[in-house]
Amino acid sequence: MKVLGSVLASVAALSVADAYSVVVPRDASPKMQLVDSLAVAGAAVERALPNSPSGGYAPMEVSCPADRPTIRAASSLSPNETAWLPIRRNNTIAPMREFLSRMNISGFDATSYINGIQNNASALPNIGIAASGGGYRALMNGAGFLAAADNRTINSTGAGGIGGLLQSATYVAGLSGGGWLMGSIYSNNFTSVQDLRDGSKGSSVWQFGKSIFEGPDSDGIQLVSTTDYWTTILHEVNQKRDAGFNASITDYWGRALSFQLVNATDGGPAYTFSSIALQPNFVSGEIPMPFLVSDGRAPGTQIVSLNSTVFEFNPFELGSWDPTTYAFAPLRYVGSNFSAGVVPEDGNCVEGFDQIGYVMGTSSTLFNQFLLQINGTSIPGFIEDALTAILTDIGEDQNDVAQWQPNPFYNYNNDTNRNSISQQLTLTDGGEDGQNIPLYPLIQPQRKVDVIFAVDSSADINNWPNGTSLVATYERSLNNTIENGTAFPSVPDQNTFVNLGLNTRPTFFGCDASNITGTAPLIVYIPNAPYNTQSNVSTFTMSYSDDQRNSIIENGYNVGTMGNGTLDSEWPACVACAVLSRSFTRTGTAVPSACNDCFNRYCWNGTTNSTTPNTYYPDYRLTNSTADASGKKKNAATSTATAGLGFSLFAAVSVAALLI
Ligand SMILES: *[C@@H]1O[C@H](CO)[C@@H](O)[C@H](O)[C@H]1NC(C)=O
Ligand SMILES: *[C@@H]1O[C@H](CO)[C@@H](O)[C@H](O)[C@H]1NC(C)=O
Ligand SMILES: *[C@@H]1O[C@H](CO)[C@@H](O)[C@H](O)[C@H]1NC(C)=O
Ligand SMILES: *[C@@H]1O[C@H](CO)[C@@H](O)[C@H](O)[C@H]1NC(C)=O
Ligand SMILES: *[C@@H]1O[C@H](CO)[C@@H](O)[C@H](O)[C@H]1NC(C)=O
Ligand SMILES: *[C@@H]1O[C@H](CO)[C@@H](O)[C@H](O)[C@H]1NC(C)=O
Ligand SMILES: *[C@@H]1O[C@H](CO)[C@@H](O)[C@H](O)[C@H]1NC(C)=O
Ligand SMILES: *[C@@H]1O[C@H](CO)[C@@H](O)[C@H](O)[C@H]1NC(C)=O
Ligand SMILES: *[C@@H]1O[C@H](CO)[C@@H](O)[C@H](O)[C@H]1NC(C)=O
Ligand SMILES: *[C@@H]1O[C@H](CO)[C@@H](O)[C@H](O)[C@H]1NC(C)=O
Ligand SMILES: *[C@@H]1O[C@H](CO)[C@@H](O)[C@H](O)[C@H]1NC(C)=O
Ligand SMILES: *[C@@H]1O[C@H](CO)[C@@H](O)[C@H](O)[C@H]1NC(C)=O
Numbered sequence: 001m002k003v004l005g006s007v008l009a010s011v012a013a014l015s016v017a018d019a020y021s022v023v024v025p026r027d028a029s030p031k032m033q034l035v036d037s038l039a040v041a042g043a044a045v046e047r048a049l050p051n052s053p054s055g056g057y058a059p060m061e062v063s064c065p066a067d068r069p070t071i072r073a074a075s076s077l078s079p080n081e082t083a084w085l086p087i088r089r090n091n092t093i094a095p096m097r098e099f100l101s102r103m104n105i106s107g108f109d110a111t112s113y114i115n116g117i118q119n120n121a122s123a124l125p126n127i128g129i130a131a132s133g134g135g136y137r138a139l140m141n142g143a144g145f146l147a148a149a150d151n152r153t154i155n156s157t158g159a160g161g162i163g164g165l166l167q168s169a170t171y172v173a174g175l176s177g178g179g180w181l182m183g184s185i186y187s188n189n190f191t192s193v194q195d196l197r198d199g200s201k202g203s204s205v206w207q208f209g210k211s212i213f214e215g216p217d218s219d220g221i222q223l224v225s226t227t228d229y230w231t232t233i234l235h236e237v238n239q240k241r242d243a244g245f246n247a248s249i250t251d252y253w254g255r256a257l258s259f260q261l262v263n264a265t266d267g268g269p270a271y272t273f274s275s276i277a278l279q280p281n282f283v284s285g286e287i288p289m290p291f292l293v294s295d296g297r298a299p300g301t302q303i304v305s306l307n308s309t310v311f312e313f314n315p316f317e318l319g320s321w322d323p324t325t326y327a328f329a330p331l332r333y334v335g336s337n338f339s340a341g342v343v344p345e346d347g348n349c350v351e352g353f354d355q356i357g358y359v360m361g362t363s364s365t366l367f368n369q370f371l372l373q374i375n376g377t378s379i380p381g382f383i384e385d386a387l388t389a390i391l392t393d394i395g396e397d398q399n400d401v402a403q404w405q406p407n408p409f410y411n412y413n414n415d416t417n418r419n420s421i422s423q424q425l426t427l428t429d430g431g432e433d434g435q436n437i438p439l440y441p442l443i444q445p446q447r448k449v450d451v452i453f454a455v456d457s458s459a460d461i462n463n464w465p466n467g468t469s470l471v472a473t474y475e476r477s478l479n480n481t482i483e484n485g486t487a488f489p490s491v492p493d494q495n496t497f498v499n500l501g502l503n504t505r506p507t508f509f510g511c512d513a514s515n516i517t518g519t520a521p522l523i524v525y526i527p528n529a530p531y532n533t534q535s536n537v538s539t540f541t542m543s544y545s546d547d548q549r550n551s552i553i554e555n556g557y558n559v560g561t562m563g564n565g566t567l568d569s570e571w572p573a574c575v576a577c578a579v580l581s582r583s584f585t586r587t588g589t590a591v592p593s594a595c596n597d598c599f600n601r602y603c604w605n606g607t608t609n610s611t612t613p614n615t616y617y618p619d620y621r622l623t624n625s626t627a628d629a630s631g632k633k634k635n636a637a638t639s640t641a642t643a644g645l646g647f648s649l650f651a652a653v654s655v656a657a658l659l660i
Contacts, residue, residue: 054352108595123583133430137177137538138178146193147192148557204217208260221265226379236255250358250403273331292363296320315331331354332354338409409425435472437469448519456527462615464529496608
């Protein structure tokens, strides 16, 4: 395992001559021509993703459609989501019937129950899954949970497994590192975690052995050097700039990420987030709808707090439900010159701004810091120059933002929208407000989600979670000025989380719907904890061997299945009970006694113990875990993070970064 410090050291070993030796513009090479032809060909095939009209990273002006795009108030779901939902809900009936039966709730006939309500969509359970931020740790731990929930994963439908939960879900959400996970799955045609993990010849997808600073061994067509890789990135971002758009540090960061996350040549520069809505399996309702989350920053401020405006990306739109911006823009046309909600009659539209790597980068801007630490090493000087130029332009204090310019909400909702008079919409890492689990899109009352599986890979205490993210979302739901109709079950303080072990095992919050003001989902909290490995690796660890990657994914799988049912053979049935809980209430169905047993075991019952705990070094959850018993008690956090990180990085990264 390498941490950032040693990555920087190895990068520093590159000579300056190497860094400057490549000057051949890549678009002149036969390889670039091949890439271009693939991009164009790709646009015609069934896999609809590389649809930026420029064929590359740059957004491009296009004629507006006859029905010109407009900004809408956030008073309802979009017409697109409203039209898609019944198709998806209908498609979840069969998976839910299979899944709930397989979970085998004693004394309960799940097949009859689902058959009895299948013609009544509003009675069916409505499931969401959320994967928190936390860099690669969050990507891998979240991936383990998704693999457990995915019936395509080998053995996930065997005893102790919860496979089929994903196929039954309506929505999934990711933020920052969790956004890399969701973005990677959706940009690769909703492929499985298993397939991404195992990779394929010539593809650099999920190859975390080489850090983002070094770049992949190959780009799918040929071998590349670190300089080659950065030259490609520079070239791609310059294309955006040449097309008349600002570039932010996030453009470079998002491009670099994409080489690891998007299984296409050069990180799939023409892939857009909005094209997910055009994918056949999404259109036909075979897969859930994904969200990525980002926080807004008011102009002239550097503060992101719990009352900051939160934005969601979904395949149709970018916008916010908060009573500030309270608006949504059609994602495909973001980049157009909207003013007061319309694109001026004499203006064209723009497409391709919502490039999928840029969206993933926007949700994870804290990691912009990594690129800025390159100064003083031999990462190609031309990248350093480009970054320095940006900082000179926008100011050092804006180094952790993504510029969305033109601002789609310009002159819109003037009275409440904090960004209405700004040409630029400034977006930052979705975890910066403390809500590190992307619950925001899933607790909107319009979506009527019944149950959220909240996978928490936060680094709160020794790189383990301690409930801080749930506390933040709960607190926000209590602020009448900002919550705007969102309700959230009550959760205890972090000391209680640690003292009662609510952060070491799954815990349900909001079991008693009648006890909550407003309509809130049941939260199934799934905190990262050690099963087969100490999965609390530092947020700043930037490369992982295949073995380490696989064991953290496996650990996440164990977290989600409680060791494949080893710790509680009834856990899969309890997962099913959580899924069914709100539906039981709606249909007036008596709760099976097996479910009541589950709720007695897993629901937080209101007990608190707010004394300050000593510290938190969880033991392995499985007593027979010997995989790396040497790590026991020692704790990966203390052994890697502090040893491997240069002091300067810690100093440079904001406090919030340490939590994400
Ligand atoms: C996308 O996935 C679906 C479902 O697995 C498959 O039928 C389809 O062929 C895939 N499309 C592409 C372009 O790989
Ligand atoms: C969204 O709905 C509008 C209006 O029905 C339609 O024209 C558009 O194609 C839809 N967008 C997508 C991505 O499905
Ligand atoms: C619901 O899905 C079933 C197959 O799963 C299909 O036969 C039926 O036409 C669908 N109904 C609607 C309203 O889409
Ligand atoms: C997964 O679930 C879907 C939906 O129920 C089903 O069509 C598919 O056959 C299942 N796949 C596996 C491998 O069990
Ligand atoms: C699946 O389960 C069987 C039986 O427990 C085991 O032998 C096999 O190794 C498992 N396969 C995978 C890929 O986990
Ligand atoms: C990557 O894409 C190639 C070409 O489309 C495909 O053959 C391969 O299976 C993909 N690999 C993964 C891990 O999805
Ligand atoms: C509630 O939110 C408002 C507006 O967003 C903010 O001004 C206020 O300080 C918040 N109140 C608390 C107690 O945080
Ligand atoms: C609420 O938001 C405003 C504007 O973004 C900020 O100035 C203020 O400090 C925030 N208040 C709290 C309590 O976080
Ligand atoms: C949400 O905010 C909007 C805009 O301020 C307001 O019109 C609406 O009534 C609010 N909704 C709720 C449920 O408070
Ligand atoms: C890199 O260092 C030089 C000199 O120390 C400084 O002028 C420049 O602003 C730095 N660039 C960045 C991106 O921090
Ligand atoms: C918002 O204010 C701007 C001037 O600052 C004005 O041009 C615009 O029409 C206003 N928008 C609305 C919807 O009133
Ligand atoms: C919980 O985590 C927060 C950081 O997110 C930290 O400030 C706090 O001290 C932790 N509390 C406990 C009891 O672990």
